Amino acid sequence: MRLLDESGMMAIGVALMLTVVLALFGGALWQYSMAELKRVESTEQDLQALFLARAGAEMVMGVWMDPLQRRPAELPMKLDPIYYSSAAGKFVQTEEPPADCLGVIEVTVKIEEYPFEGKLMEATVIESVATVGSATRTARLMTYPHRYGHDLGWYSDQTGQIYQPTRSVPGELIVMRTDPPQTGIHIGENSPTGTIRFEARHLVFDSPLHLGNGSSNLRNSRSGTIDVALMAEVIFLDGLELVYLPGTISNPTKHYRIELGLPSGEDRGQLGSEIKDKIAAGSVVNNARYGEVYFGSGDTRAEYYYWFAIFEIGFIIHDYTSNLDLSNKGFYFRDGVKLDPKTIHAHIKNGGSIASYFTQLANTGLLVPILEDEQLNREDLENIQPFFWSQ
Amino acid sequence: MKSRLKAESGFTLIEVVVAIVIITALVATFAPLIVSSVERIQWAGRRTQELYAIRSAMEKEVAAGNAGETYSIAIEGQAFAGTAVGKLVRLEEEGIELVTFFIPLEF
Numbered sequence: 001m002r003l004l005d006e007s008g009m010m011a012i013g014v015a016l017m018l019t020v021v022l023a024l025f026g027g028a029l030w031q032y033s034m035a036e037l038k039r040v041e042s043t044e045q046d047l048q049a050l051f052l053a054r055a056g057a058e059m060v061m062g063v064w065m066d067p068l069q070r071r072p073a074e075l076p077m078k079l080d081p082i083y084y085s086s087a088a089g090k091f092v093q094t095e096e097p098p099a100d101c102l103g104v105i106e107v108t109v110k111i112e113e114y115p116f117e118g119k120l121m122e123a124t125v126i127e128s129v130a131t132v133g134s135a136t137r138t139a140r141l142m143t144y145p146h147r148y149g150h151d152l153g154w155y156s157d158q159t160g161q162i163y164q165p166t167r168s169v170p171g172e173l174i175v176m177r178t179d180p181p182q183t184g185i186h187i188g189e190n191s192p193t194g195t196i197r198f199e200a201r202h203l204v205f206d207s208p209l210h211l212g213n214g215s216s217n218l219r220n221s222r223s224g225t226i227d228v229a230l231m232a233e234v235i236f237l238d239g240l241e242l243v244y245l246p247g248t249i250s251n252p253t254k255h256y257r258i259e260l261g262l263p264s265g266e267d268r269g270q271l272g273s274e275i276k277d278k279i280a281a282g283s284v285v286n287n288a289r290y291g292e293v294y295f296g297s298g299d300t301r302a303e304y305y306y307w308f309a310i311f312e313i314g315f316i317i318h319d320y321t322s323n324l325d326l327s328n329k330g331f332y333f334r335d336g337v338k339l340d341p342k343t344i345h346a347h348i349k350n351g352g353s354i355a356s357y358f359t360q361l362a363n364t365g366l367l368v369p370i371l372e373d374e375q376l377n378r379e380d381l382e383n384i385q386p387f388f389w390s391q
Numbered sequence: 392m393k394s395r396l397k398a399e400s401g402f403t404l405i406e407v408v409v410a411i412v413i414i415t416a417l418v419a420t421f422a423p424l425i426v427s428s429v430e431r432i433q434w435a436g437r438r439t440q441e442l443y444a445i446r447s448a449m450e451k452e453v454a455a456g457n458a459g460e461t462y463s464i465a466i467e468g469q470a471f472a473g474t475a476v477g478k479l480v481r482l483e484e485e486g487i488e489l490v491t492f493f494i495p496l497e498f
Binding site for chain 2: 015018019022023025026027029030032033034036037039040043044047048051052054055058059060061062063066072077078079080082084086089090091093102107109
């Protein structure tokens with residue numbers, strides 16, 4: 001006996017097929033929707049981990065960049081884990097994670113080599129790994145070589161001539177170097193007049209700052225009183241030349257001096273009250289702000305010239321050189337102090353000497369010698385490199 | 392014409408009713424699964440958009456430089472210790488908490 005005829009079998013077949021199709025479709029849709037849910041959850045955690053990783057890297061950079069903080073002698077260095085407590089709304093460094101922990105940050109500081117201009121450079125890397133749930137994100141901050149003043153177009157590294165009236169990078173250490181390095185950075189025919197300013201966090205001159213750069217350059221260089229303002233918390237100079245050429249009726253004055261100042265912003269440099277125990281002589285003004293200037297082994301001098309005229313044709317004649325005797329010395333400078341060859345000249349004309357001139361500056365709190373133990377060296381500065389995000 | 396109509400076979404009323412009942416039962420079985428899956432997919436799409444928006448808001452806060460409360464944190468590690476001072480930015484929107492710390496650029 002047949003329970004179902006042919007069409008009945010077909011109906012069952014169709015019903016089964018429909019069941020299978022619907023089950024497959026429903027199952028696939030369910031799986032896809034669950035995958036989407038997981039993806040969203042993972043994206044949420046990934047986003048949280050990303051910002052936590054960035055926070056960890058910035059925190060360590062903040063400490064690392066502070067020259068007053070203690071740094072480890074050896075790298076790599078792994079910091080204790082940092083947690084973020086959602087209830088307290090703050091980051092904590094505890095042995096165990098807090099109960100309401102959003103995520104954990106683990107930071108390592110290490111040295112990595114990377115090629116730069118044909119050489120292998122060592123870069124400090126702050127690597128911060130944050131974990132939220134199952135998501136992990138890494139943020140890396142890396143140092144890069146110091147920038148040069150000629151990269152910023154302040155002077156030509158080939159000629160040494162200063163071209164730009166002002167450049168400002170108050171967060172960076174800038175190196176001033178010419179090629180060849182003994183070429184003096186100077187005021188030339190195409191230099192700006194008035195005040196020429198360079199502002200950085202720290203300034204290191206690998207090449208001498210010879211403002212006049214010899215009488216042949218002086219003949220065509222800019223006339224008038226020109227202040228080269230170096231605005232930085234710490235300045236390293238390696239050779240300095242100031243110039244004074246008084247003008248005549250038919251020939252211009254050429255009076256080149258430097259001004260030492262602090263970069264713009266609050267709390268730059270140090271208060272006099274903070275450094276009064278670190279000075280070797282003289283005195284400081286307690287509420288005035290000070291930077292540091294160091295003179296390398298290059299000679300420091302003021303050059304004096306005069307005009308000699310024959311039938312209205314002026315010739316520049318070298319008069320004399322004053323050795324400023326600043327080489328291999330370090331000073332605190334009061335914000336805005338000027339080293340002016342004309343003033344030095346007047347001081348000497350009045351019976352003073354270079355030594356008494358600088359003693360006077362120290363006693364009035366303008367340029368105060370630093371105790372030898374308190375002096376910085378260039379290597380200390382070179383460790384204070386800026387960081388950038390490397391990925 | 393008449394003979395042709397007679398020759399054609401078709402479904403009886405009972406067969407059609409049974410088919411409708413089966414299809415309805417199948418749809419009724421799978422419909423909640425399908426509907427809830429579609430809703431989840433739609434929600435995931437909206438959530439992704441929200442996450443993009445909240446990320447963008449967070450990036451804007453950080454880029455603003457001075458946004459966020461001034462915050463200092465003591466950091467310790469192997470022979471390394473100090474305090475970092477910067478800004479703490481917290482954003483709690485759409486059921487997600489984002490937190491970061493940054494040191495404002497001085498440029």
